[in-house]
Amino acid sequence: MKLTLIKKIQESKDIYTFVFAPENPIIWKAGQHIFLNIPHENPDARGEIRHFTISSAPFKKDLFITTKFDFEKGSSFKKALLKLNQGDSIEGFNLGGNFMIKDLKAKYVFIAGGIGITPYRSILMDLADEDRLPDIILFYCGKPEGFIFTDILDEIKKKYERLLVHFVIEPQLINGEIIKEKVPDLDDRIFYISGPMGMVKIVEEILLKLNIGKSNIVKDYFPGYD
């Protein structure tokens, strides 16, 4: 599908959101991702295609992609993405993924590592819009300068007491003690983890040590950052 860039939003020093208008209306579920193809000159070994979570909620119609840039050592793909101008078109394909909320009666813990906040933006906005937000505890882990979407989180928190947000600020890393302290009903919750691959693996191990069953852990790995 053809996606046309409408605008770029700078979220932090090195994080941008790209707002694309799809040529034809597209249907997706909050938390899903899409592949983007950006043909460019002299692509590096990582190539011209990447996965991205759609950070907008489906009711938005426009497709938001939010990503982080390493301005010195970044890939040729990210350079080409950053160079896109308003009105430029690229190709999006293979929309899909299972990082979605299926049971609105269940209670959840969402754990985001840095840029891994992207699917939660979509999911929380979607659930809040339809007044279906279940009981959610969100841990947002990372460096203070990398926390984005805090205005949206504040807005949803104000409306729904059943959303709790805990920031875990580096050098503090999330660990079993923090999770146990903030989540007294561990065994009654489904855990979602999203972020760079290494972080997701470490957090999964922490959860397994807390005796959370594998079937109650849902993961979204972002490769390429470790």
Ligand SMILES: Cc1cc2nc3c(=O)[nH]c(=O)nc-3n(C[C@H](O)[C@H](O)[C@H](O)COP(=O)(O)OP(=O)(O)OC[C@H]3O[C@@H](n4cnc5c(N)ncnc54)[C@H](O)[C@@H]3O)c2cc1C
């Ligand atoms: C389901 C899914 C959803 C995802 N959602 C998102 C999302 O919402 N937002 C997001 O930002 N990412 C997301 N990703 C990850 C995304 O697809 C990229 O892998 C990631 O952004 C890294 O991009 P990049 O490879 O262009 O590297 P860059 O971001 O440009 O660079 C990251 C680091 O990789 C190293 N590097 C860069 N280029 C090379 C190279 N050619 N060879 C060796 N090392 C290199 C550098 O050290 C650099 O610091 C998702 C991935 C999956 C699978």
